[in-house]
Amino acid sequence: MGGIQDGDSSADCQLPITFRVSGMNPAPQGSKSFIGKGIGIESCKNLKPWRNLVACAAVDHGVPLIRGPVRLSIVFLFTRPAGHFRKDGTLKPSAPKHHCVKPDVSKVLRSTEDALSKLAYEDDARIVGYSGLDKRYCVGDEKPGAIIAIIPLSP
Numbered sequence: 001m002g003g004i005q006d007g008d009s010s011a012d013c014q015l016p017i018t019f020r021v022s023g024m025n026p027a028p029q030g031s032k033s034f035i036g037k038g039i040g041i042e043s044c045k046n047l048k049p050w051r052n053l054v055a056c057a058a059v060d061h062g063v064p065l066i067r068g069p070v071r072l073s074i075v076f077l078f079t080r081p082a083g084h085f086r087k088d089g090t091l092k093p094s095a096p097k098h099h100c101v102k103p104d105v106s107k108v109l110r111s112t113e114d115a116l117s118k119l120a121y122e123d124d125a126r127i128v129g130y131s132g133l134d135k136r137y138c139v140g141d142e143k144p145g146a147i148i149a150i151i152p153l154s155p
Contacts, residue, residue, distance in 0.1 A: 014151070014152040014153070014154075016073070016149040016150060016151045017061070017063050017064075017120075017149065017150045017151075017152070018147070018148065018149040018150075019057055019058060019060075019061035019063065019147075019148055020057065020145060020146070020147050020148075021053055021054050021057040021145040021146040021147075021148065022057075022143040022144070022145040023053055023143060023144070023145055024046065024049065024050060024053060024144055024145065025046075025077075025078050025079055025144045025145075026050060026076045026077075026078070026103070026108040026111070026112065026135075026144075026145070026146055027044050027046035027047045027049070027050035027051075027103070027108065027111055028044050028047070028102075028103035028104065028107030028108050028110075028111060029044065029047055029107055029108075029110045029111035029114060030104075030106075030107045030110055044103075044111075047111055050111055050112075050115070051111060051112075051114065051115035052115075053145070054111075054112055054115035054116060054146070054148075055115050055116070055119055057145075057148075058115075058116060058119055058120050058148075059119070063116075063119070063120045063150065064120075065118075065119065065120065065121070065122065066120060066121045066122075066126070066150065066152050067121075067122055067126075068126070068152060068153060068154070068155040069126055069127075069128045069152075069153040069154075069155060070120075070121050070126050070127055070128065070150050070151060070152055070153060071127070071128060071129045071130060071131050071150075071151040071153060072113070072127055072129075072130050072131070072133075072148070072149065072150060072151070073130065073131045073132035073133070073148075073149040073151065074109065074112060074130075074132070074133055074134075074146055074147070074148050074149070075132070075134045075135070075136065075146060075147045076099075076105065076108050076112075076134065076135040076136070076146050077135075077136065077137075077138050077142060077143070077144050077145050077146060077147070078099050078135065078136070078137055078138065078144055079137070079138055079144045080095070080137045080138065084096075084137075098136065099135045099136050099137050105133060105134075105135045108135065109133065112146060112148070113127060116148075116150070120150055121150070128153065131149075131151060132149075
């Protein structure tokens with residue numbers, strides 16, 4: 001994932017548009033509950049609030065609508081569970097270093113891409129690749145959410 005591919009050069013890239021989404025853990029998109037007659041609803045109750053938070057952060061940052069190809073870089077930030085900490089608030093040595101539990105990075109990516117579609121880029125089909133994609137626990141007083149960089153590319 002990422003890196004310079006055949007046909008790409010650093011001259012193809014413009015400066016990234018970077019902004020932070022803060023306030024809740026990223027919500028996944030992809031799992032549906034079917035209620036009958038072929039009608040499915042998203043099973044994550046936080047999907048709409050997450051998409052709204054992402055969209056509002058992009059608008060607040062003044063992200064323009066990009067009509068050409070883009071590359072994304074996203075770091076998803078999750079709150080550590082209370083069980084990872086000692087009573088004095090320090091991290092237990094047994095606490096995992098990596099966020100390797102649900103939700104899947106691909107599912108939070110999908111919800112975030114869709115939140116930015118028609119707002120930061122015309123359609124998520126404009127995304128041609130990723131220069132970074134990670135999920136991790138918040139550090140220190142960091143708030144859950146995401147750090148998003150949208151890198152416009154030459155058409």
